[in-house]
Amino acid sequence: MIEGVIVKNLKKYEDARGWLAEIWRRDESVGRPEESGYEPAMGYVSVTRPGTVRGPHEHVRQSDAFVFLGPGSFELHLWDRREGSATKGERVRLETGEGNPVMVIVPPGVVHGYKCVSETDAWCINLPDRLYGGDGKKEEVDEIRWEEDPESPYKID
16 A cells, blocks of 8 residues: 555444444544544535546645545545655555445545446545635645646556
8 A cells, every 4th residue: 555545444334224334533543633644624525427537636735535435436546656755656546435435545645536437426525634725715726637637647547
């Protein structure tokens, strides 16, 4: 795995009503900011259509916590671009979602993107540790968008 990326397997608690999964608890090691260095600042849900790719992009200061529970499934792609990282240059692909519910925390400098690989729409929850566009959306967005570069070495097929 790429240095600094945290993968937390999630458990779905099912009963006759459906299911529930705890995605964030500050009393768990992955949820303790003093241990993980991570604390969410906001949260949102996105739906991705079958065959659609989101990203790849990276952040200079922001970490993202992606929660892939289903419905649907994704291929998550990660590339480590960080100078001084023990895993610089490494690439990882994870199958996530309905069949493998996980939360993945991606630190700054790790390029990330995902593709919906299910035949149905797939859902993702994101809990970034910085506000999109800063307070009141008045700051520059912290993104380096590789998907817009035709020469990008980071492709998701």
